[in-house]
Amino acid sequence: MNLLEILSYGFIQRALLAGTLIALLCSVLGVFLVLRRLSLIGDGLAHVTFGSTAIALALKFYSVMSLLVTMPIVLLASLGILKLTEKGRLSGDTAIGLVSALGISAGIILASVGGGYNVDLLSFLFGNILSIRSEEVVIAALLCLGVMLMLTLYYHELFAISFSDELAQVSGIRTSFINSILVLLTALSVVLAMKLVGIMLISSLLIVPAAGALQLARGFKVCIFLAALQGCSSVLIGIIISIMSNLPASASIVMVNLLFFAAACVIRRLIYPSRSN
Amino acid sequence: MSGAIVSTEQLSCSYREGRVLEEVSFQVERGDYVGIVGPNGSGKSTLIKALLGLVTISSGSASLFGTSLTGFRDWHKVGYLPQSLHLVNPVFPATVRETVGLGLLSLKRFPKRLNRDDNDKISIILEELGIYDLEHKLIGELSGGQLQRVLLARAIVNDPELLVLDEPTAALDPETRGRFYAMIADINRTRGVTVLLVTHDSGAIGEHASKMLYLDKKILFYGSFDEFCCSPEMSSLFGEHSQHLMCHRH
Numbered sequence: 001m002n003l004l005e006i007l008s009y010g011f012i013q014r015a016l017l018a019g020t021l022i023a024l025l026c027s028v029l030g031v032f033l034v035l036r037r038l039s040l041i042g043d044g045l046a047h048v049t050f051g052s053t054a055i056a057l058a059l060k061f062y063s064v065m066s067l068l069v070t071m072p073i074v075l076l077a078s079l080g081i082l083k084l085t086e087k088g089r090l091s092g093d094t095a096i097g098l099v100s101a102l103g104i105s106a107g108i109i110l111a112s113v114g115g116g117y118n119v120d121l122l123s124f125l126f127g128n129i130l131s132i133r134s135e136e137v138v139i140a141a142l143l144c145l146g147v148m149l150m151l152t153l154y155y156h157e158l159f160a161i162s163f164s165d166e167l168a169q170v171s172g173i174r175t176s177f178i179n180s181i182l183v184l185l186t187a188l189s190v191v192l193a194m195k196l197v198g199i200m201l202i203s204s205l206l207i208v209p210a211a212g213a214l215q216l217a218r219g220f221k222v223c224i225f226l227a228a229l230q231g232c233s234s235v236l237i238g239i240i241i242s243i244m245s246n247l248p249a250s251a252s253i254v255m256v257n258l259l260f261f262a263a264a265c266v267i268r269r270l271i272y273p274s275r276s277n
Numbered sequence: 278m279s280g281a282i283v284s285t286e287q288l289s290c291s292y293r294e295g296r297v298l299e300e301v302s303f304q305v306e307r308g309d310y311v312g313i314v315g316p317n318g319s320g321k322s323t324l325i326k327a328l329l330g331l332v333t334i335s336s337g338s339a340s341l342f343g344t345s346l347t348g349f350r351d352w353h354k355v356g357y358l359p360q361s362l363h364l365v366n367p368v369f370p371a372t373v374r375e376t377v378g379l380g381l382l383s384l385k386r387f388p389k390r391l392n393r394d395d396n397d398k399i400s401i402i403l404e405e406l407g408i409y410d411l412e413h414k415l416i417g418e419l420s421g422g423q424l425q426r427v428l429l430a431r432a433i434v435n436d437p438e439l440l441v442l443d444e445p446t447a448a449l450d451p452e453t454r455g456r457f458y459a460m461i462a463d464i465n466r467t468r469g470v471t472v473l474l475v476t477h478d479s480g481a482i483g484e485h486a487s488k489m490l491y492l493d494k495k496i497l498f499y500g501s502f503d504e505f506c507c508s509p510e511m512s513s514l515f516g517e518h519s520q521h522l523m524c525h526r527h
Binding site: 153167221 | 331391
């Protein structure tokens with residue numbers, strides 16, 4: 001099967017379109033999360049997504065309808081992580097660990113009570129972008145539009161809190177409001193990304209493009225652009241490789257992403273030897 | 278009280294380990310250059326943070342520009358420079374120009390955008406502080422002295438009326454430190470900016486500051502350097518030798 005043939009299939013077009021949109025969101029948000037040392041929030045929210053998906057399936061909400069259950073739970077969990085960090089005298093990683101443990105254990109119990117892991121739940125664990133439906137692409141596109149709009153409107157505030165919470169606060173920026181926006185947008189993106197790479201690999205979509213971009217970027221906007229470029233390219237190349245080689249799409253996407261990261265490290269050593277230590 | 282730029286009334290702050298500030302009352306007038314000195318753990322940084330709303334006040338009150346801190350919104354009137362080493366993530370990918378631009382956000386309404394005039398302002402301040410040639414460098418690539426000047430540029434690019442500095446020279450060598458103090462003094466004289474500077478370097482600050490606030494949880498002394506240097510109470514508190522060391526450069 002050649003490339004043109006591959007691209008002529010509707011399910012592949014849908015996968016490439018939805019995958020690119022989701023990768024765009026995750027990689028841009030990832031830059032803010034990595035710089036704020038909240039990289040693992042993706043993992044924590046993914047585990048909550050697992051628990052909430054088990055609830056959705058137990059309530060017989062399948063496919064797109066499951067979002068009606070998962071979305072509000074994951075949004076609430078993201079705010080819970082933030083509140084635990086702010087008020088609970090806990091560091092970010094501890095708060096993420098707590099919420100993550102709650103999500104995954106609730107998921108396991110519900111899956112067990114509901115008769116074990118069915119196909120739907122497994123597809124959420126490992127992702128199944130090639131089975132994405134037209135209505136899911138539309139939802140991904142709408143949410144992507146909304147998230148990108150919010151990121152554009154609050155770009156400078158997000159930049160400021162990523163640089164320093166303290167300085168942002170003295171500039172009159174409502175840091176807890178902006179932090180809430182950041183984690184809520186992340187929660188939305190994690191729920192979307194679940195279909196693309198699965199719960200197990202979601203955090204790589206958030207972290208790896210940002211980590212790659214940080215190797216080479218000379219400027220904050222350049223960093224966001226490079227992260228988006230790496231994230232989207234990884235999805236496109238990963239999906240095509242997976243079809244041509246009959247490999248799982250989610251793992252292929254993540255492996256391509258990691259190869260981009262490794263290449264960025266090598267390029268940095270060649271171009272900026274002084275920054276390599 | 279209404280004419281004061283900074284005013285506190287019986288201000289107290291506590292952390293889990295106990296009281297850090299006890300009933301601190303003082304006022305800073307427009308154009309003052311106040312050096313806040315005191316031993317380690319005396320509450321100097323906490324006082325600054327309380328005045329900027331960064332730590333919770335346990336009792337008493339604080340106001341900026343005559344407005345109680347809880348209702349204060351004119352943050353564009355305030356420039357803040359913390360200890361840079363604690364602040365900057367060395368891998369943060371911002372350029373010097375982008376970093377200085379952050380200082381203009383307090384002047385902007387939602388959605389915050391920087392325009393051509395803002396870019397001109399950034400260029401002017403970079404020129405004034407002698408760091409224009411660094412504009413495209415990443416902040417992680419700067420030396421301690423360069424980084425301090427960049428953060429100072431960020432703090433004053435919005436033409437603040439009050440500049441608050443928290444041990445800004447802690448990581449600098451003595452020569453760079455001297456140049457930095459001279460730069461702050463120049464900003465105070467030529468722009469009329471009120472300066473509140475926390476430092477360990479009480480001797481050096483005597484060269485420039487118009488007032489000194491000696492803090493050890495409570496205010497032990499607040500007044501001009503001349504008053505401090507001639508005060509028999511301070512002689513008995515510090516000993517004549519220490520007092521002389523603080524005053525000899527004034």
